[in-house]
Amino acid sequence: MQNVLDKYESVMEEKVTYWYPCGHVEDFPENAGACIKYKHAQIAVFYFARMGKWYACQNLCPHKVEMVLSRGMIGDAAGIAKVACPMHKHNFSLEDGTCLTAELPAIATYPVKIEKDQVLVGFNF
Numbered sequence: 001m002q003n004v005l006d007k008y009e010s011v012m013e014e015k016v017t018y019w020y021p022c023g024h025v026e027d028f029p030e031n032a033g034a035c036i037k038y039k040h041a042q043i044a045v046f047y048f049a050r051m052g053k054w055y056a057c058q059n060l061c062p063h064k065v066e067m068v069l070s071r072g073m074i075g076d077a078a079g080i081a082k083v084a085c086p087m088h089k090h091n092f093s094l095e096d097g098t099c100l101t102a103e104l105p106a107i108a109t110y111p112v113k114i115e116k117d118q119v120l121v122g123f124n125f
């Protein structure tokens with residue numbers, strides 16, 4: 001089980017070696033998530049319309065190791081964007097991946113940018 005979790009590691013924007021074009025802005029729902037695949041990784045991409053911000057994180061919830069986070073509800077905790085896992089509702093920061101509700105491993109987060117209506121997620125693998 002740990003092996004699957006080990007495949008995901010946060011990428012800081014300055015460490016990005018490839019911006020993966022994963023779709024157009026209109027392909028993604030507002031205030032909800034969508035799952036994309038890049039190499040071995042399932043990535044949840046969120047457009048938080050109220051904040052006008054995009055986020056990406058691993059789709060894998062570290063609680064029961066389920067590929068579900070893209071189906072989670074997003075919201076904010078004191079201004080920090082977060083996603084609630086649809087399975088048991090643990091909350092994770094979309095800013096740094098920290099679990100806000102339990103002693104669970106942080107999820108990996110990835111930078112997102114928009115260029116000419118294209119959604120690009122930054123990776124270094």
Ligand code: FES
Pocket residue numbers: 061062063064065066085086087088089090
């Ligand atoms: S599987 Fe995500 S909170 Fe349990």
